[in-house]
Amino acid sequence: MKNFEFRNPTKIIFGRGVEEKVGDEVGACSQKILLHFGGGSIKASGLYDRVTASLRQAGITWVELGGVKPNPRLNLVYEGIKLCKENNLGMILAVGGGSVIDSAKAIAMGSVIEGDVWDFYLGKGVPVNALPIGTILTIPAAGSEASTGTVITNEDGWLKRAVNSELIYPRFSILNPELAFSLPRFQVACGVADIMAHLMERYFTNVSHVAFTDRLIEATLKTLISLAPLVMKNPQDYDAWSELMWAGTIAHNNILDTGRVGDWASHDIEHEISGIYDVAHGAGLAVVFPAWMKYVLHHDLNRFVQWSVRVWNVEMDVFDPEAVALAGIEKMEGFFRSIGLGTQLADLGIQDDRIDEMADKCTGGNTRTVGNFVKLDREAVRKILLLAK
């Protein structure tokens, strides 16, 4: 285990009807806020009305900024920053999924500086301050509701880049599993794949003696594998949704990588796919992960064998560990397909004609590698994308 520091101060408010507490929670931070959301779904579902009623009751005033899209865009972030500065807003309340929350985090960092918030995403400087953020989560997937991360897409060149900072841990996150009932099935499946990917990025590590967090990650994966089919079958299954939603938060709130170093190559590769083709992040991950696994399998076969046996209940065969590892990957592909996701680029309608371009962008023209478990250069990324085609 490596030395580590861990702190996650986000207050989680979880359960049926808890969004009605939002006014009081916001009031503890600010009286005048930016209310940030996506399309019209929160208005159609009545959530918008419940949230604004609670804000009004707590005497909170707000400025609205809707319109966040999946793979949230820098231009809308700039608009939010302008609103916060012009109106002297003291907090951002994000109502939605990971895209809305990531957009809110960018606005939070950008509203307290004179310069360009995109510089943080380019690695030019680090934030030293941010407005407080609160969230009401509607899509269990990205884990942004209790994470240090934000991923934003710059339309100018379709660059998708991330920032991590403790300053953007939300002050509170309100998680009501009922809010997920109305999600389209495909979006649910993409969320499940995203959560599983967060867990597997952490699982495949070169750090030894991480038995405890190995087991915690395995436990979380097993929970998803056993319960996701229930919500696919019955989208109103509150009990199954509860476990899924909480697992989605734990998967990405940094507790499961204490003492470890995650991989994250699959995320980097997927960012190139969704950057070009604008596919759902989770759908892209379900394609990249199996290919990545087949490519890096022999880097640490034992780790894959442990994962196959413990997570996928593959029977151990000490005489043929490779077959055990491959059986786990096959079970994972079968699981993704069973919840309606493709496992090949072709399933996403993507041809193989831009693989070289993606491999090139992903590695900065072969000037850097991606991933930690195995460091992948342009050629390696290209081979993985070919395995995925």
Added chain:
Amino acid sequence: MKNFEFRNPTKIIFGRGVEEKVGDEVGACSQKILLHFGGGSIKASGLYDRVTASLRQAGITWVELGGVKPNPRLNLVYEGIKLCKENNLGMILAVGGGSVIDSAKAIAMGSVIEGDVWDFYLGKGVPVNALPIGTILTIPAAGSEASTGTVITNEDGWLKRAVNSELIYPRFSILNPELAFSLPRFQVACGVADIMAHLMERYFTNVSHVAFTDRLIEATLKTLISLAPLVMKNPQDYDAWSELMWAGTIAHNNILDTGRVGDWASHDIEHEISGIYDVAHGAGLAVVFPAWMKYVLHHDLNRFVQWSVRVWNVEMDVFDPEAVALAGIEKMEGFFRSIGLGTQLADLGIQDDRIDEMADKCTGGNTRTVGNFVKLDREAVRKILLLAK
């Protein structure tokens, strides 16, 4: 799953040599502190010198209060409160195990009020403020380094009582597994039993649909069961100690009871044993838990079967689930004995002549029940203690 709120802001600083950061961490809170510790072991080990050197370097001044005993006493708490008030100290740094940290928490609550801190332990009022606390953990066991709890013994009547409050989450906790190398083996074993008890108190719940936290608790128990024998064999096994120490914190930092209601009867019963006989808390728990399990087994046999199969690798026998459950309990008893703990009161040198008295005290003369999984009255507690004799 029940609705819940969860927040744990304690900053964990984990790994080799991290105690040298203590001066900077303290400096962020206060320049003048109470340095609180137990017997002479931190001086003998050199830890005291390293800590004070770091404090001195950061320009921190301190007043010392050593002498905390296991089952920490109210009288020393009063002494600490007096020191904090007289010297206008702004923080308490606890260097030691759970007893030192619990004592520091009591001092932290008592130093900001005019009245008697013991009133909080008697349930007369709740704290609304507390001095900040930092800890350097030397004994993985109680989990107090990242918990809301403190247990104090009032020598006047030997009452052992608890307070829970978010105000006493430590600001930071420094966890260096190397500091546990020099612990006596019996104390290590007691710590392991205490951690396992924290997990099992949470595991046995009447709340349904808690599959995710079930699995997380099972994962933590399995980690302890597989790694505790390694540190018993080689007390300098840093890798095994790391996992054990981190598991001890996670077992009690409130994340594993999100959405659940724990039992805690075994803790209550054990408090009566250690209150009268001053035995180590963990040693008492290793005696109470098997007896409690045998007594409540049929309240929810399925839960015991799941625990036996998943945690203790008992083979499932659908035709005889009771035998499966009993086999798990037997394995647990075998495990406790394998690390040098007794599983009967007689093993602790305790006769059965004060069982009625303990059952009476535990239930306030049969005016209240203990436990949530099964509510136990005086007669039930008596029967459990008889099963344990």
